[in-house]
Amino acid sequence: MNTKILKAQPADVLKDASMIKQKEMMAKHYDRLTNAPTSGAKVASTFVPGNLNELIMCFDLVNNLPEVNAIQSGLRKQSGAYIMEAERAGHSEDVCTYVKSDIGMMLKGNIGPNGKKLPNPDVLLLSYTGCFTFLKWFELLREQYKCPTIFLQTPYMADGKVTPNMIQYMVKQLKDTVIPTLEEVSGVKFDIDRLREYLKKSAQAEDDLVYILQTGKNKPSPIDAYFGGIYYIGPIFGAFRGTDDAIDYYRFLREEVDERLAKGLGPVTPDGPMAEEKYRLVVEGPPNYTSFRQFWKMFYDEGATVVASSYTKVGGTYDYGFRHDPDKPLESLAEYCLGVYTNRSLPMRIDMLTDYIKEYEADGLLINSIKSCNSFSAGQLLIMREVEKRTGKPAAFIETDLVDPRYFSAANVKNRLESYFQMVEQKRSGKGVAA
Amino acid sequence: MSTQTASQIVARCEALYDDLRFSAARDWKEAEPGRKVIAYMPVYIPRELIHAAGMLPLGIMGGGDSLEVIHGDAYYQSYICRIPRSTIELGVSGRLDFVDGMLFPSICDVIRNLSGMWKMLFPDVYVKYFDVPQTYIDEIGGTFYTGEMRELLHDLEKIAGRKITDDDIRASIEVYNENRKVVNELYALRAQAPWKAPASEAYLVLRAGLLLPVEEHTQLVRDYVAAASAEERPIKDNSRVILTGMFCEQPPLNLIKSLELSGCYIVDDDFVLISRWLLGDVPTDGDPVHNLSQAFLHKAMSTAAKYEPDQEEKGQFLVRAVRDTGAEGVIFASTSFCDPALLDRPILQNVLKRADIPFIAFKYAENSGQMQPIREQAGTFVDSIKLWSAA
Numbered sequence: 001m002n003t004k005i006l007k008a009q010p011a012d013v014l015k016d017a018s019m020i021k022q023k024e025m026m027a028k029h030y031d032r033l034t035n036a037p038t039s040g041a042k043v044a045s046t047f048v049p050g051n052l053n054e055l056i057m058c059f060d061l062v063n064n065l066p067e068v069n070a071i072q073s074g075l076r077k078q079s080g081a082y083i084m085e086a087e088r089a090g091h092s093e094d095v096c097t098y099v100k101s102d103i104g105m106m107l108k109g110n111i112g113p114n115g116k117k118l119p120n121p122d123v124l125l126l127s128y129t130g131c132f133t134f135l136k137w138f139e140l141l142r143e144q145y146k147c148p149t150i151f152l153q154t155p156y157m158a159d160g161k162v163t164p165n166m167i168q169y170m171v172k173q174l175k176d177t178v179i180p181t182l183e184e185v186s187g188v189k190f191d192i193d194r195l196r197e198y199l200k201k202s203a204q205a206e207d208d209l210v211y212i213l214q215t216g217k218n219k220p221s222p223i224d225a226y227f228g229g230i231y232y233i234g235p236i237f238g239a240f241r242g243t244d245d246a247i248d249y250y251r252f253l254r255e256e257v258d259e260r261l262a263k264g265l266g267p268v269t270p271d272g273p274m275a276e277e278k279y280r281l282v283v284e285g286p287p288n289y290t291s292f293r294q295f296w297k298m299f300y301d302e303g304a305t306v307v308a309s310s311y312t313k314v315g316g317t318y319d320y321g322f323r324h325d326p327d328k329p330l331e332s333l334a335e336y337c338l339g340v341y342t343n344r345s346l347p348m349r350i351d352m353l354t355d356y357i358k359e360y361e362a363d364g365l366l367i368n369s370i371k372s373c374n375s376f377s378a379g380q381l382l383i384m385r386e387v388e389k390r391t392g393k394p395a396a397f398i399e400t401d402l403v404d405p406r407y408f409s410a411a412n413v414k415n416r417l418e419s420y421f422q423m424v425e426q427k428r429s430g431k432g433v434a435a
Numbered sequence: 436m437s438t439q440t441a442s443q444i445v446a447r448c449e450a451l452y453d454d455l456r457f458s459a460a461r462d463w464k465e466a467e468p469g470r471k472v473i474a475y476m477p478v479y480i481p482r483e484l485i486h487a488a489g490m491l492p493l494g495i496m497g498g499g500d501s502l503e504v505i506h507g508d509a510y511y512q513s514y515i516c517r518i519p520r521s522t523i524e525l526g527v528s529g530r531l532d533f534v535d536g537m538l539f540p541s542i543c544d545v546i547r548n549l550s551g552m553w554k555m556l557f558p559d560v561y562v563k564y565f566d567v568p569q570t571y572i573d574e575i576g577g578t579f580y581t582g583e584m585r586e587l588l589h590d591l592e593k594i595a596g597r598k599i600t601d602d603d604i605r606a607s608i609e610v611y612n613e614n615r616k617v618v619n620e621l622y623a624l625r626a627q628a629p630w631k632a633p634a635s636e637a638y639l640v641l642r643a644g645l646l647l648p649v650e651e652h653t654q655l656v657r658d659y660v661a662a663a664s665a666e667e668r669p670i671k672d673n674s675r676v677i678l679t680g681m682f683c684e685q686p687p688l689n690l691i692k693s694l695e696l697s698g699c700y701i702v703d704d705d706f707v708l709i710s711r712w713l714l715g716d717v718p719t720d721g722d723p724v725h726n727l728s729q730a731f732l733h734k735a736m737s738t739a740a741k742y743e744p745d746q747e748e749k750g751q752f753l754v755r756a757v758r759d760t761g762a763e764g765v766i767f768a769s770t771s772f773c774d775p776a777l778l779d780r781p782i783l784q785n786v787l788k789r790a791d792i793p794f795i796a797f798k799y800a801e802n803s804g805q806m807q808p809i810r811e812q813a814g815t816f817v818d819s820i821k822l823w824s825a826a
């Protein structure tokens with residue numbers, strides 16, 4: 001199915017045109033998904049890190065992202081019940097709650113955020129990128145949906161570099177197994193020029209995204225690069241990379257951010273514009289979604305803005321220069337997958353966070369360690385100490401979960417944050433400089 | 436032919452197992468100047484390549500239940516399994532200070548990230564994350580894997596200060612073929628007469644293979660099989676079970692003993708999986724790296740750390756193991772917080788349900804101390820198996 005893209009007119013650009021646009025895009029996308037059984041569209045499920053959206057679109061497939069569904073369930077406070085359902089069905093309390101939220105949702109009829117049933121996938125595109133759990137997740141789904149499963153392995157960037165062996169391996173997989181199977185499932189012949197077109201559009205939106213994220217370097221920062229950042233990355237990490245919709249969205253957003261920048265304003269929060277920027281933070285790790293607003297409020301109430309975060313790089317490290325490249329389409333998809341944050345070695349992550357603290361002139365690092373996520377969490381205590389050592393800025397560690405409400409203790413998190421802000425104050429006064 | 440009894444051999448293996456300063460490997464290294472030791476973690480490494488470089492491959496499987504973890508907990512949150520923290524403990528406490536290199540195989544994100552931590556903590560040691568293909572097509576996964584092995588060989592040559600020839604590798608493959616053969620004999624004996632070679636003994640015999648030069652270990656296993664086969668031991672009214680899920684963090688020895696005490700004959704398991712990873716002999720003619728790659732792709736064990744491309748095949752290894760060993764049930768023993776094992780478990784359990792094979796499940800950590808609940812659970816399982824088979 002080919003999407004006819006309704007272009008929003010630039011004249012529509014109001015203060016929050018990007019928000020309206022994003023809402024429309026998401027609603028339209030979920031409708032496309034839930035209408036698939038009647039429209040005849042075929043559905044591919046895949047993951048955010050290593051999301052090959054441009055390729056999926058080449059086969060007129062609709063991209064369904066179980067991680068995004070889990071986030072939606074978390075934000076809508078349904079994930080807790082889904083997780084319990086999965087645990088009742090025999091899943092361990094110890095494992096990733098994204099998986100359990102997805103499985104619980106499936107067991108309860110797979111109702112999407114628009115209140116309609118999500119279709120069963122026609123194909124599982126298992127892009128094994130940056131997280132081992134993905135392997136098991138789709139083995140579990142394959143057992144239920146009994147649909148073709150396409151496997152794409154992204155080697156881990158353990159030594160901080162991409163080797164020719166890695167690229168060749170990925171391109172070979174794309175050519176020999178991924179693309180032929182997508183052709184088979186969709187009945188659409190692969191057209192590399194169509195892919196090039198999408199990649200060109202991706203790069204355009206990526207430029208704007210990077211611009212927006214890097215406005216965090218200003219004082220005050222016009223954006224919150226973690227809580228706000230999650231909205232900003234939505235289209236490009238999800239089903240819209242390579243579309244005109246994404247280009248429009250990022251253009252609107254850029255204009256809004258520029259406007260705030262020109263006026264010297266801080267980020268917009270759910271309670272309106274932030275009053276004063278007292279603390280500038282870099283955050284490592286995913287957020288908590290079940291108490292997302294409450295969590296965010298703990299920051300903006302204290303005047304804390306997140307100026308850069310690693311989570312907004314799980315679907316691509318564009319600020320490190322990567323762009324999808326129509327001149328080398330398959331290599332570019334491979335490089336994209338290789339570079340995502342969770343596929344980067346621990347030393348690379350430390351370098352990145354250290355750079356952020358310096359370049360964004362942050363007061364320090366905050367790690368939100370997620371119980372679910374070994375990919376992110378294993379090693380974070382060392383990351384914290386190392387970044388602290390290298391930057392001389394205080395770091396703090398909090399523990400929550402992505403979508404399991406049982407692991408979000410508001411009182412604990414608040415306490416930790418308060419003492420962290422005190423630490424930052426002490427550090428400032430100790431040095432006699434005001435940030 | 437050794438004159439040692441089975442229990443004497445086991446006693447030696449237990450002493451090796453208890454020795455967390457790895458004296459045997461230290462002694463090996465000191466015996467000749469220039470010797471190097473390359474350590475590796477679960478689940479699989481082509482040890483043949485290390486051996487071909489004239490080095491000692493040393494298997495590290497965490498710190499077990501006797502290691503006091505003092506520093507390791509400062510590196511890990513409570514919801515991460517124990518093996519990485521006890522391994523860090525081994526490192527920062529100097530117990531691995533004689534090790535020249537450390538390999539972290541692709542098994543899960545915890546070990547993956549530990550490879551980066553090791554680089555930070557021990558900058559003078561050669562550290563490699565050893566990526567393996569999860570796709571098993573020759574021109575795709577095979578080519579990638581051959582490339583990875585060549586990179587490792589290149590690094591090992593630098594450490595050894597000499598070239599590693601194809602003949603070196605062929606000779607090492609032969610030595611490991613021999614080792615796999617005797618290990619398989621040990622498993623065959625256990626399946627056939629489990630009272631003669633209890634799992635708790637066989638486990639220690641296997642663990643010794645992580646610490647000793649392979650030639651010495653092959654002889655040790657051979658001696659044990661001979662001694663255990665020859666000795667008469669009383670047959671108990673136990674049930675035959677397969678233990679699965681222990682492919683990475685190892686159970687305390689006491690756990691294996693407790694299962695035996697509660698009436699289980701453990702006739703198959705996935706402890707120390709590296710010793711049986713490749714099924715059958717690896718050919719010694721032709722390109723040895725290619726041969727190792729072929730064996731990895733097409734003739735290797737199944738485990739939760741691997742992707743199974745064929746839905747029909749998923750979990751069948753367990754059904755086959757039950758049939759081959761005459762087991763009456765399966766015990767899923769998984770490490771707490773182990774995503775690979777715990778996410779795989781429900782799929783495997785469904786396969787067993789369809790095959791009408793009874794099972795139970797519990798979790799453990801390498802330092803689990805309380806065996807009573809596990810003993811009770813296993814005892815009840817054994818009783819119910821007996822009831823079913825009597826019905």
Ligand code: SF4
Nearest residue numbers: 096131133373374375
């Ligand atoms: S382990 Fe982490 S990266 Fe992997 S699926 Fe779960 S939350 Fe996502």
Ligand code: SF4
Nearest residue numbers: 516543545683684773
């Ligand atoms: S026990 Fe499981 S989670 Fe822990 S390191 Fe081993 S495979 Fe990974």
